[in-house]
Amino acid sequence: MEIGGDDFEHFYRQHRIPLVRAVALVLNDADLARDAVAEAMARAFQAWASVGGHGNPAGWVYVVALNWARNAVRKRSRESAQEHGVAVIHTDRFSDPDLERALQALSPKLLEVVVLRFYLDWSQRQIAAALDVPEGSVKSRLHRALDRLSRELEGSEP
Amino acid sequence: VSELEQRLRRHLQQKASTVDAGTESSPSPSATSLDGSRRWWRRPLAVAVFIVLAVTLGTGVMAIRNSDDASDVYTGPSEGDPAYAPACRDRAIVFMQPDADQIEIDVVGERLLEHLQPEEIAYFDQQAAFSEFAEQLADNPELVSTVSPDILPSSFRLQGRHRQGDIEGMLVGVTGVRHVQVTDCEVLRVECAQLAQAWGAFPWDVLVSLGTEVTEGDLDRLRERLGRSEVVVDFEIVEAARLFDGHPTRLPEWAGGDVTWAVEDTGPGWGVRISLRESTNDSDAAWREIRSVLLDSISRGGFPASEELAQCNDPAWKGPGPPG
Numbered sequence: 001m002e003i004g005g006d007d008f009e010h011f012y013r014q015h016r017i018p019l020v021r022a023v024a025l026v027l028n029d030a031d032l033a034r035d036a037v038a039e040a041m042a043r044a045f046q047a048w049a050s051v052g053g054h055g056n057p058a059g060w061v062y063v064v065a066l067n068w069a070r071n072a073v074r075k076r077s078r079e080s081a082q083e084h085g086v087a088v089i090h091t092d093r094f095s096d097p098d099l100e101r102a103l104q105a106l107s108p109k110l111l112e113v114v115v116l117r118f119y120l121d122w123s124q125r126q127i128a129a130a131l132d133v134p135e136g137s138v139k140s141r142l143h144r145a146l147d148r149l150s151r152e153l154e155g156s157e158p
Numbered sequence: 159v160s161e162l163e164q165r166l167r168r169h170l171q172q173k174a175s176t177v178d179a180g181t182e183s184s185p186s187p188s189a190t191s192l193d194g195s196r197r198w199w200r201r202p203l204a205v206a207v208f209i210v211l212a213v214t215l216g217t218g219v220m221a222i223r224n225s226d227d228a229s230d231v232y233t234g235p236s237e238g239d240p241a242y243a244p245a246c247r248d249r250a251i252v253f254m255q256p257d258a259d260q261i262e263i264d265v266v267g268e269r270l271l272e273h274l275q276p277e278e279i280a281y282f283d284q285q286a287a288f289s290e291f292a293e294q295l296a297d298n299p300e301l302v303s304t305v306s307p308d309i310l311p312s313s314f315r316l317q318g319r320h321r322q323g324d325i326e327g328m329l330v331g332v333t334g335v336r337h338v339q340v341t342d343c344e345v346l347r348v349e350c351a352q353l354a355q356a357w358g359a360f361p362w363d364v365l366v367s368l369g370t371e372v373t374e375g376d377l378d379r380l381r382e383r384l385g386r387s388e389v390v391v392d393f394e395i396v397e398a399a400r401l402f403d404g405h406p407t408r409l410p411e412w413a414g415g416d417v418t419w420a421v422e423d424t425g426p427g428w429g430v431r432i433s434l435r436e437s438t439n440d441s442d443a444a445w446r447e448i449r450s451v452l453l454d455s456i457s458r459g460g461f462p463a464s465e466e467l468a469q470c471n472d473p474a475w476k477g478p479g480p481p482g
Contacts, residue, residue, distance in 0.1 A: 030177045
């Protein structure tokens, strides 16, 4: 497969917006997600000769973006404790507030696999490759996530 | 496909559709003008420059503060190790419902003071929350204009060693509380160095980034615990910026391997390089022990999941070996 600027252009146009939104869902921060994916795309462009040949370049960009964002959050939180205030989710803004609350109660790792599986629609194998974990771990996390969501939702029903 | 899965897909699609993904042009030089390409690079470049500056300044401060023990090699437990010191100063935030009345706010404040005895406590009313929100979104006035103080939650901000469950338990039955958020001090990251080791260029097995709020008492405790561990043959506590020194690549080769990135990412703080005994044949037990040492010494909950440690044992992580 020829790997060049056109390939990256196509990749960029196809994946940037879904990746920004997936990272935003995981981090609950759209601004940070935009910056993180921009940074990750820049790195992907630089290393496109190797990244483009990878089985799931979108997975590569997702992981790089998330790592970059988490580091940025760490640095930001060190600079000001007050910045945590904007992370509050206003659950009543969504049509399914019970599910939103249940999602927010998940650990970051479980929320991540839920977003990758049910928003980006990646297979368990693709998620495992992107996160560099065994497929069994992805399966286990998904199972735990769905189980916890079910229990949370049962608890929230009148 | 279960009903829950369908519900998840619908909800995530709806929520994602509210995210403004921006309209940046493509970075591909073949498809954009020079100006467009420059614009695209400006933001990440500015961020990268900021990170480098922050790391440089932070490292400089750390070097000045710790010039005597910047390269601290364990030489065995010393007498008179300090008593168990607080692992770090955690932050907790108790968010109130936006429509909480003054009586509810007073009740929560009194309970927090009475039961938690925080080192510091501050109350941020809705106007303060709005000011904070507007300041953080100063580059997006349109969004700020859609928000008014009365929809934002007021909050109590606490310093001290508090567990989320303790606070939530203490507030059971108290009305007006929306959410409790606790920022644990944590072991920030555990890296596998076996890839580098396979290349014969780096002697360490595990690299651990520690939080910036780690105290000297924490480090003393960590030294003592690691020194007693039977699975550890050697370790070194270094400034975080030096954690990856000599590390030929942090990412697998397919990911491009990016030394600069690794160094930039560390930021101020501390790191520890741990070398495991070659005779350690039960790797799972070794990881459990390392985890236990770190949890007991530094962290009280913020620790990477066990899968992240287990991946260090995955042969796939080690990569294909040295080039050529």
